[in-house]
Every structure is written in C-alpha cells, then in structure tokens.
Amino acid sequence: MPVPFLDLKAQYASIKREIDPAIQAVVDSCAFASGPFVEKFEKAFAEYCGAKHCIGVGNGTSALELILRAYGIGRGDEVITVANSFFASAEAISLANATPILVDCNEDDALIDTTKIEQAITKKTKAIIPVHLYGQCADMDTVIAIAKKHSLIVIEDACQAHGSLYKGKKAGLPAETLAKAGSMAHAGAFSFYPGKNLGAYGEGGAVTTNDEAIAKKIRMLRDHGMPEKYKHAIVGKNERMDGIQGAVLSVKLPHLDAWNNARRKNAALYRELLTDNPNVKLFTAHADRSSNYHLFVMRVKNRDVVQEKLKQQGISTGIHYPIPIHLQEAYAGIWKKGDFPVAENMAGEILSLPMFPELTEEQIRDVCAVL
Ligand SMILES: Cc1ncc(COP(=O)(O)O)c(C=O)c1O
Structure with missing residues (x-):
C-alpha cells in the first residue's frame, strides 16, 4: 500500500468547510497584511501556549532573528545552539549579525547535549537557543539553570513543537501547570510552514513571550520599525503575517x-x-x-x-x-x-x-x- 510521508490534502478535506469561508472572509474584507485576522490568531495562540504575548511574523527563521535583535544581540555576540537542527536555527543567529556557536546533541534523544553547553560559553555569549527537535522538548530545566548562572537569554526554537509539553504531567499536577513549548523561556519561535503540526497555507511564523517590552519591540521590528504609521523609530524589516495565514491558523488551532x-x-x-x-x-x-x-x-x-x-x-x-x-x-x-x-x-x-x-x-x- 502506498504510504505518503505527509498528507496535507487529507487534512484540508477534513476542515474544508471551515477553511474556505475563513479565506473568503479575508478576501471580502481585503485585510491581507496584518490586521484583524492576524490579531485574532495572535491572541488565541498566546493563550494556547500559555504565554502573555504572541506576535505573528513571516516565518520561523524571522521569528528567531527578530527575538535576537529585540534583545539587542548582534555583531560581536555569540549565541549557542545545536549542530543537528534545521539550518535556520543557526542561520537566524547569522542574520542577526551574531556568531553561532554549536554544541553536539545527545545520542539517545537527538536533543541538545546540555553537558556541552557550559564549555561553549565565553565572555561574548549572550543567548542559548535549545531546539525542541522533532517535537520533543529539550532539557529546559538544565538549559535555564545554566542560562541563569551565566545571565544569558534563552530562546526556545519551538518551530517543530506546537503543543509539545514539558514536565508536570507525570507528577499528576493540574493541566494548567504543564509547561508548553514557547512558554518556558524568555521567548519562543514558531514556524507555520505548511508541513508543520500547525501549518499555514503559505509561510508563517510567530514569537511567544511573557516580556511586554520585547513583544512591543518585535511588533515594531516586523513592521519597518514603526511604533505608529510612517514613524520609524528603529530600522526593522517587513515580516508581517498575512491575513489569510492568520485566518487559516485560527481555524486550525482548535x-x-x-x-x-x-x-x-x-x-x-x-x-x-x-x-x-x-x-x-x-x-x-x-x-x-x-x-x-x-x-x-x-x-x-x-x-x-x-x-x-x-x-x-x-x-x-x-x-x-x-x-x-x-x-x-x-x-x-x-x-x-x-x-x-x-x-x-x-x-x-x-x-x-x-x-x-x-x-x-x-x-x-x-x-x-x-x-
Ligand atoms: C527547528 C527549526 N527551526 C527553524 C525553522 C525555520 O522556520 P521557517 O521555515 O518557517 O523559516 C524550522 C523550519 O523548518 C525548523 O524546523
């Protein structure tokens, strides 16, 4: 029997009745770039992840890059991540003009080998990006403990980890104490590339964070550095999320x-x-x-x-x-x-x-x- 690797058509068929009118509503309202459909999704996804803020952006790579830039990480700074991730985990560090420093992964779970992190830290290190590879969360307790000891920022690369859970479950704690990917560190980066567990109908990404100042800065960075229309406080980028992606993701999230x-x-x-x-x-x-x-x-x-x-x-x-x-x-x-x-x-x-x-x-x- 033929078995595809992934079947996006089967998923579309199962939600076609919800998706088609949602896309039509964006077309009818012409809210194509940012706007109410994106805002609705941002609110829902922040709540889903257990984070205070969600900022929709163009893709997961930009989510990582904008987080780094929002924390002021750039030229001359080093950021640690893992050698066996998708290229973008390191590429985003380079795009922010910082230097990627790689560490090896564990043999047993393919996640970042936390015993190798401290030896990679130098005076220039500013952040660690653990990757929740294949959907399983990295050893966040250890990463966060190391980061606290060395005053470093922790950015979850949750691009593969929509809805992944960490700790709490086995201890029989109530559901709200479960730590979800994207809510455990300073900020989390998600990709909504079509093949992801939560996939857009095109490109998409998001930042989750509990840090209000960082959320505000990322909102500016994704929109040409504008705090308000045609006032450019900083040099940003165009990394706005499309209205259609916001609408599609809002249908899919439940x-x-x-x-x-x-x-x-x-x-x-x-x-x-x-x-x-x-x-x-x-x-x-x-x-x-x-x-x-x-x-x-x-x-x-x-x-x-x-x-x-x-x-x-x-x-x-x-x-x-x-x-x-x-x-x-x-x-x-x-x-x-x-x-x-x-x-x-x-x-x-x-x-x-x-x-x-x-x-x-x-x-x-x-x-x-x-x-
Ligand atoms: C671990 C990881 N990081 C970053 C990215 C980049 O996301 P995007 O393709 O949306 O830019 C991906 C996407 O495949 C990924 O799997």
Whole structure:
C-alpha cells in the first residue's frame, strides 16, 4: 500500500468547510497584511501556549532573528545552539549579525547535549537557543539553570513543537501547570510552514513571550520599525503575517490538540511494532515530556538501502537532516568534520517515517512490516 510521508490534502478535506469561508472572509474584507485576522490568531495562540504575548511574523527563521535583535544581540555576540537542527536555527543567529556557536546533541534523544553547553560559553555569549527537535522538548530545566548562572537569554526554537509539553504531567499536577513549548523561556519561535503540526497555507511564523517590552519591540521590528504609521523609530524589516495565514491558523488551532494526539497514537504504534526490530534504534521519549511528534525519527545502520527499499514499496520517508549545520557549505572554514561526532554519525543513520494525524493503523503496520 502506498504510504505518503505527509498528507496535507487529507487534512484540508477534513476542515474544508471551515477553511474556505475563513479565506473568503479575508478576501471580502481585503485585510491581507496584518490586521484583524492576524490579531485574532495572535491572541488565541498566546493563550494556547500559555504565554502573555504572541506576535505573528513571516516565518520561523524571522521569528528567531527578530527575538535576537529585540534583545539587542548582534555583531560581536555569540549565541549557542545545536549542530543537528534545521539550518535556520543557526542561520537566524547569522542574520542577526551574531556568531553561532554549536554544541553536539545527545545520542539517545537527538536533543541538545546540555553537558556541552557550559564549555561553549565565553565572555561574548549572550543567548542559548535549545531546539525542541522533532517535537520533543529539550532539557529546559538544565538549559535555564545554566542560562541563569551565566545571565544569558534563552530562546526556545519551538518551530517543530506546537503543543509539545514539558514536565508536570507525570507528577499528576493540574493541566494548567504543564509547561508548553514557547512558554518556558524568555521567548519562543514558531514556524507555520505548511508541513508543520500547525501549518499555514503559505509561510508563517510567530514569537511567544511573557516580556511586554520585547513583544512591543518585535511588533515594531516586523513592521519597518514603526511604533505608529510612517514613524520609524528603529530600522526593522517587513515580516508581517498575512491575513489569510492568520485566518487559516485560527481555524486550525482548535484542532491542534486532537491532531497532536493522533500523532502520539501513531507514534505509540510505531514504537510497539519496532521495539523488537534488531536493525532499528528508537530515540528516547522522555516520560516527563510529551512530544507532538512533528516527526517520527529512528536510526538504522544501512539507512540509504532501507530508504530505497521502502520507496520501492511506495513508502515515502525523509531525512531530518542529512548534513549537520557545521558541515554545510555556507559555514565552510568555521568548523571541520569530527567537531560534533554524535550529530555527524546520527546524520548518516536517521530516517523519518511517515507521520501525520490521518495516517491509518494499516499504513503504520505496512511500514513496520517492510522495515
Ligand atoms: C527547528 C527549526 N527551526 C527553524 C525553522 C525555520 O522556520 P521557517 O521555515 O518557517 O523559516 C524550522 C523550519 O523548518 C525548523 O524546523
């Protein structure tokens, strides 16, 4: 049976009756750039994440860049992030004119190795960007403790972690004490790229923060540095969110928890069926965190052969990501092969299996049978 990696058409079909009039309402009102549809979504998403403020922007990369700029981080400053993330985690640091400093990831969960952070801190370090990779939250308690000790800003790269939870759950605390991605640090950055758990119908991103001054500054930065029309207090950018994206995301947000739960159920079945497969290594799903399973990634030694065999059976997979950040051409001459061995070895073995809410039990069983 063919199994796609992702099925955006299936999701659209399930919400078409809500989406189509929502888009039509934007067209009817001509509120295309920023405006009431974006504001409505910002309010709802701030509440969803448990953050005081949400600022809609053009994409996740800009969300990270604008947070850095709002904190005054730029030329001469260093910002720490992890070597095995999507390139944009480091790229945003470069775009803010600061210097990305990479650390390796953990073997067991692919998240930032917090034991490597302190040795990467220098007098120039201003911030740490832990990445909630594949949807599982990084070890935020340790990151925040290190940051407090060294007076650093912590920015969550939550671009893959809409609705991911951290701590609280197992301790039997009431739901409101669960820490959600994007609410745990100074600020969080989200991407609403179409394939994300909460995906726009185009590009989109957001910043979440409890810091009112930073929220205000990011609102200015995303709109040519304007506190009011045609008054430019600072040099900003054009990173406004589209009205259509605000409307689409407002329709989708109430479905997010159900979609994430469907992904969790799919992941549980993958885990059950793959646990005894001697060729496959699964990443640790920490008991005190609840991933949104943006991706279901596993390790397999002869990855390229396995991927090809799956393809021959009509099963689409992905690699997130085949080349770690430090070995990308864009950063040639800064790092060398061997600098982050865990990330490097992992890049040659990781394989992302089909994962989306509408994936059926039969499809998962087929994928696992072929594996
Ligand atoms: C971890 C991570 N950081 C940053 C980004 C950048 O987001 P965008 O593509 O919306 O700019 C992404 C998007 O894929 C991501 O996965």
